[in-house]
């Protein structure tokens with residue numbers, strides 16, 4: 432069910448790579464993040480984290496510094512070499528010089544363990560807010576379609592579209608990745624919080640409604656293209 436429009440949904444829903452070797456801490460933090468409505472991929476080593484970061488798109492990394500296979504600062508530097516995803520480092524040591532060293536190595540913020548889920552949530556949203564201010568535009572334009580995240584408004588040919596919350600989230604997610612094929616599993620994980628799922632009718636239902644509101648048909652797409660067996664992409668008509 433779609434609730435009342437919520438202007439922060441797209442921004443609040445993020446995919447987090449959690450790097451933590453302690454299984455107890457890992458599952459607790461994982462639960463906390465899921466409880467906050469985020470999609471979480473938990474891994475236990477720096478090497479796994481680097482592999483995931485190379486292959487996937489994450490909005491944020493929570494990186495434990497006491498990993499078995501690599502020094503935290505080295506792991507951080509290697510991540511920075513691959514992409515500029517925001518990284519919050521989690522350290523057991525409340526050591527100022529160590530924290531300064533990590534911030535200098537490219538960490539966006541830090542948490543001293545043990546931390547509460549409220550503390551994690553606060554750090555996470557502050558870091559994402561800063562990252563978005565730096566990078567992501569609040570409005571996406573694809574052809575004659577505009578999607579304004581701040582106002583949660585989508586317009587086609589200047590006319591405002593009357594979208595449900597989920598339809599808007601879906602459109603915004605695809606618009607932010609214009610021209611890129613977004614796999615079904617990624618949409619289900621990030622917008623419906625159903626990680627590991629590939630097939631779900633709810634996605635098709637929302638897509639078909641969105642398509643109708645965009646005034647197009649699957650057989651003759653203008654913006655919303657189905658890539659059979661893979662996913663969807665939003666692109667301006669050629």
Ligand code: CA
Pocket residue numbers: 451452453495496497498
């Ligand atoms: Ca550890």
